[in-house]
Every structure is written in structure tokens, then in C-alpha cells.
Amino acid sequence: MTPIMSELPYPSARALQKLLQRLALTVDTPVLHQACAGQDGSLPIADWLRQVLKQCGQSTISPALLQWRRFDPRRLPGLVYHQQQWWLAERDAAGQLLLTDDTGAIHTATDEELQDARVLWLRIPPPRAFDSLPSLHGNLAARLVWQALFHEQGWLGKVVIATVLVNLLAVATSLFAMQVYDRVVPTLAYATLTTLVAGMLLVILLDWLLKTIRARIIDSLACAVDKRVSRQVFDHLLHIRLDALPPSLGTLAAQVNGLDAVRQFFSSGIVFALIDLPFALFFITMIAVIGGKVGWVYALLLPLALVLGLFTQWRLRELLRKQLVRSNERQGLLVDTIRGAESIRANHAGWRFAEEWQDLTDSVDAYNIRQKAISTFSSVTTASLSTLAYVGAVVVGVWQIEAGVLTMGGLIACSILGGRVIAPVAQSVQNLVQWQHVSQALKMVHMVLALPRERRPDQHLVLPDQPPASVTLEQLRFAYGDAPVRQLDIDRLDLRAGERVLLVGPVGCGKSTLLKLLAGLYRPGEGRIRLDDADLWEIDPQMLTSFVGYLPQSPQLFKGTLRSNLGLAGSGSDSQLLSLARQLGIDDIAAGSPQGLDLPISEGGEGLSGGQRQLVALGRVMLARPRIWLLDEPTASLDNDSEQRLWQVLGAAVQPEDIVLMATHRPMMAARLATRVLVMQRGKIIQDGSPGQVLPALAARSGVTVRHKESIHVV
Numbered sequence: 001m002t003p004i005m006s007e008l009p010y011p012s013a014r015a016l017q018k019l020l021q022r023l024a025l026t027v028d029t030p031v032l033h034q035a036c037a038g039q040d041g042s043l044p045i046a047d048w049l050r051q052v053l054k055q056c057g058q059s060t061i062s063p064a065l066l067q068w069r070r071f072d073p074r075r076l077p078g079l080v081y082h083q084q085q086w087w088l089a090e091r092d093a094a095g096q097l098l099l100t101d102d103t104g105a106i107h108t109a110t111d112e113e114l115q116d117a118r119v120l121w122l123r124i125p126p127p128r129a130f131d132s133l134p135s136l137h138g139n140l141a142a143r144l145v146w147q148a149l150f151h152e153q154g155w156l157g158k159v160v161i162a163t164v165l166v167n168l169l170a171v172a173t174s175l176f177a178m179q180v181y182d183r184v185v186p187t188l189a190y191a192t193l194t195t196l197v198a199g200m201l202l203v204i205l206l207d208w209l210l211k212t213i214r215a216r217i218i219d220s221l222a223c224a225v226d227k228r229v230s231r232q233v234f235d236h237l238l239h240i241r242l243d244a245l246p247p248s249l250g251t252l253a254a255q256v257n258g259l260d261a262v263r264q265f266f267s268s269g270i271v272f273a274l275i276d277l278p279f280a281l282f283f284i285t286m287i288a289v290i291g292g293k294v295g296w297v298y299a300l301l302l303p304l305a306l307v308l309g310l311f312t313q314w315r316l317r318e319l320l321r322k323q324l325v326r327s328n329e330r331q332g333l334l335v336d337t338i339r340g341a342e343s344i345r346a347n348h349a350g351w352r353f354a355e356e357w358q359d360l361t362d363s364v365d366a367y368n369i370r371q372k373a374i375s376t377f378s379s380v381t382t383a384s385l386s387t388l389a390y391v392g393a394v395v396v397g398v399w400q401i402e403a404g405v406l407t408m409g410g411l412i413a414c415s416i417l418g419g420r421v422i423a424p425v426a427q428s429v430q431n432l433v434q435w436q437h438v439s440q441a442l443k444m445v446h447m448v449l450a451l452p453r454e455r456r457p458d459q460h461l462v463l464p465d466q467p468p469a470s471v472t473l474e475q476l477r478f479a480y481g482d483a484p485v486r487q488l489d490i491d492r493l494d495l496r497a498g499e500r501v502l503l504v505g506p507v508g509c510g511k512s513t514l515l516k517l518l519a520g521l522y523r524p525g526e527g528r529i530r531l532d533d534a535d536l537w538e539i540d541p542q543m544l545t546s547f548v549g550y551l552p553q554s555p556q557l558f559k560g561t562l563r564s565n566l567g568l569a570g571s572g573s574d575s576q577l578l579s580l581a582r583q584l585g586i587d588d589i590a591a592g593s594p595q596g597l598d599l600p601i602s603e604g605g606e607g608l609s610g611g612q613r614q615l616v617a618l619g620r621v622m623l624a625r626p627r628i629w630l631l632d633e634p635t636a637s638l639d640n641d642s643e644q645r646l647w648q649v650l651g652a653a654v655q656p657e658d659i660v661l662m663a664t665h666r667p668m669m670a671a672r673l674a675t676r677v678l679v680m681q682r683g684k685i686i687q688d689g690s691p692g693q694v695l696p697a698l699a700a701r702s703g704v705t706v707r708h709k710e711s712i713h714v715v
């Protein structure tokens with residue numbers, strides 16, 4: 001192994017103390033100073049710091065030294081070595097990068113300035129929160145929402161108090177009506193009326209205030225929950241094991257979009273209706289107190305509405321689930337159709353897609369009509385029941401008046417209070433429909449959250465101090481999904497520092513799959529991949545990406561500019577970008593546009609040719625300066641001149657100790673760079689040797705006459 005960063009001095013105890021303070025880790029200051037002073041000066045920085053932290057009682061923290069250009073800035077704070085000294089690096093609330101030196105002086109910096117800096121970062125074991133609950137029992141999405149709700153402090157008490165007060169104030173309105181009818185109207189007591197009206201004005205004002213405050217609290221809660229939940233779901237999406245992704249990505253996107261239903265649920269008035277529902281019982285009690293038997297009429301309404309609600313829920317559940325599945329499929333088809341528009345038109349296959357679309361739309365509509373019919377039946381029935389209850393209450397009220405236990409004002413007060421029972425009950429059917437939407441959406445999001453992550457959240461990850469000098473594959477077996485055949489079956493393969501390996505073999509033999517496994521994108525079903533002594537899947541993904549550079553066979557460009565696509569991970573100063581663009585010939589693309597490197601790129605890289613996209617993607621890998629280069633058909637879309645230039649540029653960019661593995665169907669020019677050739681067939685390595693041994697034999701087997709090395713073209 002080559003020590004890469006041993007030339008850096010150790011950070012001072014003060015700088016370390018500041019970092020630990022920012023991370024809310026408490027250590028004893030004299031112990032820290034003593035530990036810093038007493039350590040062996042020959043240790044690599046990360047080892048030195050590990051020893052220091054151990055002496056301070058923080059043995060679970062793992063330090064790592066990384067290059068800034070491969071560092072995920074969300075992991076700040078950290079210590080940065082820049083301009084010959086250590087700084088505490090952190091971001092302020094506005095996202096500005098702040099560097100603090102030992103004296104406490106604060107400077108601002110940009111990512112670009114720190115391109116060549118090193119960052120010393122402390123990995124703290126993850127807390128045992130949601131992430132550390134790998135159990136898949138229950139609905140993960142619901143659990144996430146629930147936890148997000150209660151992560152926000154103090155709202156519940158305020159909402160409950162506001163709700164209780166709002167409902168108590170509603171009683172005041174009915175009492176006002178009772179007093180007016182019983183006392184003011186018979187005697188025309190205007191003084192009493194004035195007092196009552198003044199009281200009512202106060203009540204109205206209070207009611208308005210409480211409702212506004214309650215709505216604000218719920219709105220900001222909905223916002224916070226949405227932010228937290230969608231961030232966690234998106235984060236999960238970014239870390240799902242790629243080999244576990246479902247085949248239809250459009251459907252997956254639609255499943256994630258189900259979060260919208262959850263947000264709408266919180267931001268609509270349903271939450272208030274739900275909060276108000278228990279108060280129906282309180283109002284029935286009040287009616288019973290004022291109107292005696294009138295209370296029974298409303299008490300009967302509740303169980304009837306409950307039965308109706310349960311019936312609606314039962315009928316809707318399955319229907320909505322099927323509807324959602326079909327509508328997600330429709331969304332998937334839409335995405336596929338737009339993405340594959342060229343192929344669809346070129347093959348005149350539009351009719352096939354149109355038919356499928358129509359089928360899906362028909363079934364979504366059919367479910368929709370049935371769902372509407374059920375909910376309309378329920379809401380109309382509840383409305384009729386409510387009117388019936390009102391009529392019943394008036395009739396019973398008349399008997400009560402006749403019996404002398406109720407006054408006219410009391411009856412009016414009862415009917416006002418009855419309205420407070422009926423409104424939430426009538427509303428509840430609509431709410432149940434909404435709730436079914438939300439619960440189905442949560443199930444869909446749960447399916448996404450249940451997909452396995454590339455690393456377990458509570459996994460203890462290795463942070464190697466130095467880039468690997470070897471890659472070893474042992475008993476490696478891999479199959480896609482439930483495929484009965486293995487796409488990879490390699491007993492052993494060793495790649496050593498300095499090797500330039502060509503990977504050749506027929507179409508579908510497993511070259512890309514092998515590169516993806518080595519890049520840590522797919523996880524082997526059996527066996528291990530080791531970088532030096534560490535298992536690839538035990539290494540912190542950020543460290544892994546700083547060691548391994550991978551160029552996919554079909555590189556993806558994203559909406560933005562040529563510059564943002566080149567420096568996808570934020571790596572690379574302007575001068576580095578320009579020099580790289582010049583070397584690769586990307587500057588020709590920029591030169592053709594007045595915007596230069598700011599040339600806009602549309603979604604999916606539209607606006608660039610296939611070869612240009614490949615060059616830009618290779619530029620990304622070169623900017624990252626990895627130790628292990630995994631290149632999948634880097635020249636597949638290039639003409640001869642561009643290919644020749646690319647191999648030259650690559651030859652110059654690769655460091656002597658780097659390991660390069662290139663899959664190609666055109667080994668002729670790549671052979672100049674290569675020191676070793678691996679031939680694959682049906683997932684196995686069937687030949688392994690120097691280019692001089694393997695390529696001529698391969699060319700002879702495939703019926704190509706070899707005159708010059710350049711004429712070898714393996715098919």
C-alpha cells in the first residue's frame with residue numbers, strides 16, 4: 001500500500017476540541033491535550049486520531065481522511081487541511097462554507113478553493129432511531145410518518161387545548177340562543193340582550209383566534225412532516241441496492257409519488273374533522289343535559305353512521321388498492337413511452353402502447369366509478385340520516401316541551417348543538433375515503449421502503465486509511481433477481497496495483513455485470529470482493545467511491561450544463577474542467593456554443609451526441625482521479641480518431657499504481673495500454689494472460705486474420 005497522506009501534519013488539540021464540540025461529543029480537555037502530545041508521530045493521521053479518541057474514551061468513533069473533491073459535504077463538520085494548515089470546516093444556515101482556524105478567526109471558502117484539500121472526518125455510529133429498525137413488521141411508511149409527527153415537539157398539547165376551547169365556545173352559541181328565546185324575547189329585555197351580544201362578540205373573536213392558531217400549527221406540522229418524510233424516502237431511494245430495484249422504474253416513481261396523498265391528508269381540513277369527531281359525544285351529553293330525551297335521537301345517529309362507515313371502508317379498501325396499482329402501472333407506461341419515443345416511432349409500435357394505455361385507463365376508470373358509487377351512497381345516506389335525526393330531535397323536543405321539561409329556547413339550543421354532532425359525522429364518510437387513499441399510498445411507499453438498502457444502517461463500516469493496492473474476487477456468484485442461471489461465476493481473480501486489464505467476451509457474457517459488482521452497485525449472491533483485506537460491502541460507500549471510478553456502458557447525463565455534468569459530484573475547479581475538456585475534445589462541444597461550458601443540457605443528456613455523452617461521462621471519472629478504474633465500453637460510440645485520443649489521455653491520467661479494468665469489444669487500440677487480458681464466457685473467466693498471448697489466439701478463434709495488433713477486432 002502507498003501511504004498517501006502521511007505528509008500532512010497532525011491537527012492541533014484545539015482544532016480537534018472544536019470539532020468534537022461541534023459534534024456534541026464531550027471529552028476532558030487536559031486528557032485530549034495529553035493524548036495529542038503523547039502519540040507516536042509516525043502513525044498515519046487517521047490511526048493517530050483513532051488512538052487519541054480512544055484515550056479520551058471515544059472508542060466507537062472512526063476517523064477517516066478523504067479528498068475534499070470526493071467528500072459528501074452533508075457530512076460536515078470536519079477538519080480540512082488547506083493552505084498548509086488545519087481548519088474547522090462547517091456550513092452556516094445559508095449553506096456558506098466556513099473555515100475556522102486555531103485562533104478562532106473565521107473565513108469563508110468555496111468548494112472550488114478546496115478541490116485539492118484533504119478532510120479529516122469523524123464517523124459517529126448511527127443512533128438507534130428509525131434507521132436502526134431493520135424489522136419489516138408493520139408499515140414502514142406509516143411508522144416514518146408517525147415518528148416524524150412526534151419528532152415535532154409541543155404541537156399536540158396546543159392543538160388539543162385549542163380544540164377543546166373551540167368546542168366549548170360552540171356551547172356558548174347555543175346558550176346564547178337559549179337565553180335570547182327564553183328571557184329576552186318574552187320580556188324584550190334589551191339590556192340583557194346587549195350584555196349577551198357583547199359576550200358573544202368576545203366568544204366569536206376567541207373562536208376566530210383559536211381556529212387560526214390551530215390551522216397554523218397543523219399547517220406547519222404538515223410541512224415539517226412532509227419535509228422529513230420525503231427526505232427520508234428519497235434518501236432511501238438513493239441507497240436501495242440497485243440489483244433489488246423493481247424492473248419498472250416508472251411504477252416505482254409513481255409509488256414514491258404516493259407521498260403526495262399523505263401530504264394532502266395533513267394539509268386538508270380532514271385533520272380538524274377527525275379532531276372534532278370525539279366532541280360529538282360531548283355535544284350529545286350537552287343536548288341530553290338541556291333537552292333530556294332529545295339526546296337519544298343524536299345518540300342513535302352515531303352507531304348508524306359508524307356501521308355505514310365500516311361498510312364503506314370494507315368496500316373501498318380492496319377497490320382503491322387495485323385502482324392505485326393500475327394507476328401506478330399507467331404512470332410507468334407513460335414514463336416508458338416518453339423515454340422510448342424514438343424506438344416506438346421507428347418501429348411503428350405506437351398502436352401497441354396506445355392499446356395498453358387504453359386498457360389501463362379503462363380499468364382505472366372502472367374502479368373509479370365503483371369507488372365513487374360507494375362513497376356517494378355513503379355520503380348521501382349519512383346526509384339523509386342527519387336530516388332525519390334533526391326532524392326526530394324537533395319532534396321529541398315538542399313532546400319534551402309539552403311535558404314541561406324543555407323550553408322553546410332549550411329546543412333551539414339543542415338543534416344548534418345537534419348541528420355540531422351532525423357536521424363531523426356527515427363529513428366522516430368523505431374522510432374515510434380520503435383515509436383509504438392515504439393508507440393505500442402508505443402501503444405503496446412501504447413497498448419502496450422495504451427494498452433492501454446497499455448497507456444496513458447499523459452496519460459497522462470500515463474506513464480504510466489508504467487506497468487499495470489489490471482487488472480479489474473469491475467464489476463470486478451472481479444472478480439477477482430470481483434468474484435460474486448465474487450471470488457471474490468466478491472462483492478467484494486477483495487484480496494487482498499497476499495492472500491494466502482488458503475484459504473481452506461475447507455479448508451478454510457478463511462483462512458489465514462484473515464491473516457493476518466491482519463498483520459496488522450490485523451485491524454478489526455468494527462470495528466476496530476484497531479491496532486489500534476489506535470486504536467491499538463493509539467499506540463506507542463514500543470511501544469506496546473515492547477509490548473506485550466507474551464508467552457505465554450507457555452513461556446518463558442530467559439536466560443542467562456541460563459544466564455541472566462534468567463535475568457531477570461537485571469535483572473539479574474551472575481550470576481542471578477546462579484542461580480536461582481540452583484533452584478529451586469536449587471543448588469542441590463547448591466551442592460550438594456561445595455559453596461554453598455552461599452549454600445547457602436537457603434531461604437525459606438530450607442535446608449531445610452518443611459519443612459526446614460518453615466523453616463527458618469519462619471526464620467525470622477522470623476528474624475523480626480514482627485508484628481503481630472500471631470502464632465499460634469507453635469507446636463504443638467513438639470514431640477512430642477520438643478513440644485514439646481517448647486512450648492517450650487515459651494512459652496519461654492513470655497513475656502507475658492504479659488498477660484499470662476495461663470491458664471492450666474493440667481491444668485493438670486498448671491493447672496498447674493493457675498488460676493483461678481476461679476472456680469471459682457465460683459468466684466465467686475462461687482465459688487470462690498477457691495481450692500478446694490471448695489476443696492473437698482469440699482473433700484466430702473468431703476467424704480474424706492477424707497481421708497487425710491494430711487489426712484485432714473481437715466480436
Ligand SMILES: Nc1ncnc2c1ncn2[C@@H]1O[C@H](COP(=O)(O)OP(=O)(O)OP(=O)(O)O)[C@@H](O)[C@H]1O
Nearest residue numbers: 480483487505506507508509510511512513514553
Ligand atoms: N438488469 C438485468 N436483469 C436481468 N438480467 C440481466 C440484467 N442485465 C443484464 N442481464 C443479463 O445478464 C447477462 C450478462 O449481461 P451483461 O450486461 O453483464 O453482459 P455484457 O458482457 O456486458 O454484454 P455486452 O457486451 O452486450 O455489454 C446477460 O445474459 C443479460 O441478459
